[in-house]
Amino acid sequence: MRDVIVLGAGMAGVAAALHLQRRGWSVALVDRGEPGRETSFGNAGIIQAEAVEPYPMPRDIASLLKVATGRGNDVRYDLLALPGHVGSLLRYWWHSAPARHRTVSAAYAGVIARSTADHQELMTAAGVPDDLVRRDGFRELHRSVALLDADTVLAERLRTEFGVGYRRLSPAELAAAEPGLKATGAGALHWLDSWTVRDPGALVAAYADLFEREGGTLLRGDAATLAAEPGGGFRLRTADGPLAASAVVVALGPWSPELLRRFGYRVPMVRKRGYHRHYKVTGRGLDLPLRDSDFGYVAAPMTTGLRITTGAEFAGAEAPPKPIQLGRAEAALRGLVDLGEPVETVPWLGTRPCMPDMLPVIGQAPRHPGLWLHFGHGHQGFTLGPATGRLLAEMMTGETPVVDPAPFAPARWCR
Ligand SMILES: Cc1cc2nc3c(=O)[nH]c(=O)nc-3n(C[C@H](O)[C@H](O)[C@H](O)COP(=O)(O)OP(=O)(O)OC[C@H]3O[C@@H](n4cnc5c(N)ncnc54)[C@H](O)[C@@H]3O)c2cc1C
Known part of the structure; x- marks a missing residue:
């Protein structure tokens, strides 16, 4: 039996571990904490x-000026931290050119297309409770007709090219769908095919339970203790003692480049920080998650309260939290729904692990046979984990992959 250590028990690691185990691998899943408590939680x-199209960097002057002058709330940056981001941001900018973005999107759409079906397979096997997941889409509020018109054109193109389902809602239709809203702006787009989860960490934990029930081993350990054996294979220290395997999967999300540096790879990652905080709801709240397109945040009904998640923040690697975007988002949301006190005393902070070409890294490390990589899922790792985990497991097992893996090859960024 082939054996593998999967490092990282976020959505990417847990899903890869399950798909490998289902293909006959003996799998040890190792994390320094509980499964699904980091980015996949927040x-x-x-x-x-x-x-179906990953988020490109804006290239038009008006959008860039809006970011540069701090007028928008989608993106915020600390001027002093920018030199540390500039290399990966320039590459991101280059890959965001329309023709390159179209090529990237063709690959991305292939894995996104599998996302709900591949989640469903794991949800059914895990026995995920019905009230954890809704299959009714989410809505995107627009305050200006011009912006709603522009986004409707985009939505129509996505429907034509990729079969994405959406409906444009008038202010009256939005008010009927969300009676808790105090303002409905110019209306909304309702993305019909997406699913929403009331406790993302609980879904990862349910998949991790399934992994254990199906015979997998879940261990505590620090990935930094990973070492290559001179004759091939790898060893790792865990809380339960040393572990050895012929293969390793690195699924450490935003921490992946740190480990790979130890193996001689410098991986440029676009590190987009994001905050969340839950609020008590005093009125009717929201039925489905709502993205406020003018203020760049999502308000999502969760088990713990109404969760605001913010857009991207570019700060120093270890910079303390500065939840400026969260403050603006909270003020905007208070104009839309009756919101009570925050649930937590301090906001949660995490980092989206984005690659400069917006595609995750899936495949074998260029100079280390047996070292497999599964990270860099950016804005959609919670969505993509099961689909890309399947792709990775197919590649490792020598099966015909469900989609062409070439666009995701590690050699793009692991040099
Ligand atoms: C504010 C915000 C909102 C988002 N919203 C969405 C959304 O709605 N939909 C969506 O699809 N995606 C969303 N994302 C992106 C998504 O959350 C991530 O892409 C995804 O969670 C990444 O999963 P992962 O498994 O790669 O990383 P993680 O979930 O971070 O898992 C990495 C694991 O590695 C472990 N680890 C790290 N270092 C070590 C070490 N040295 N030793 C052992 N273990 C270690 C960590 O403990 C962790 O469990 C959002 C992200 C943010 C920040």
């Missing part, structure tokens, strides 16, 4: 079937 919980 997100907006949307399984984004509509996200």
Whole structure:
């Protein structure tokens, strides 16, 4: 039996571990904490079937000026931290050119198309409770008709090219669908095919339970203790003692480049920080998650309260939290729904692990046979984990992959 250590028990690692185990591998899944307590815990919980095109960097002068002058709330940056981001941001900018973005999107759409079906397979096997997941989409509020018109044109193109389902809602239709809203602006787009999860960390934990029930081993350990054996294979220290395997999967999300540096790879990652905080709802709240397109945040009904998740923040690697975007988002949301006190005393902070070409890294490390990589899922790792985990397991097992793996090859960024 082939054996593998999967490092990282976020959505990417747990899903890869399950798919490998189901193909006959003996799998040890190792994390320094509990499964699904980091980035896969803190997100907006949307399984984004509509996200067939990854988010490019804006290239028009008006959008860039809006970011540069701090007028928008989608993106914020600390001026002093920018030099540390500039290399990966320039590459991101280059890959965001329309023709390159079209090529990237063709590959991305292939895995996004599998996302809900591949989640469903794991949800059924895990016995995920019905009230954890909704299959009714989410909505995107627009305050200006011009912006809603522009986004409707985009939505129509996504429907034509990729079959993405959406409906444009008038202010009256939005008010009927969300009676808790105090303002409905110009209306909304309702993305119909996406699913929403009321506790993202609980879904990862349910998949991790399934992994154990199906015979997998879940261990505590520090990935930094990973070492290559001179004759091939790898060893790792865990809380339960040393572990050895012929293969390793690195699924450490935003921490992946740190480990790979130890193996001689410098991986440029676009590190987009994001915050969340839950609020008590005093009125009717929201039925489905709502993205406020003018203020760049998502308000998602969760088990713990109404969760606001923010857009991207570029700060120093270890910079303390500065939840400026969260403050603006909270003020905007208070104009839309009756919101009570925050649930937590301090907001949650995490990092989206984005690659400069917006595609995750899936495949074998260029110079280390047996070292497999599964990270860099950016804005949609919660969505993509099961689909890309399947792709990785197929490649490792020598099966015909469900989609062409070439665009995801590690050699793009692991040099
Ligand atoms: C604010 C915000 C909102 C988002 N909203 C969405 C959304 O709605 N939909 C969507 O699809 N995606 C969303 N995302 C993106 C998504 O959350 C991530 O892409 C995804 O969670 C990444 O999963 P992962 O398994 O790669 O990383 P993680 O979930 O971070 O898992 C990495 C694991 O590695 C472990 N680890 C790290 N270092 C070590 C070490 N040295 N030793 C052992 N273990 C270690 C960590 O403990 C962790 O469990 C959002 C992200 C943010 C920040």
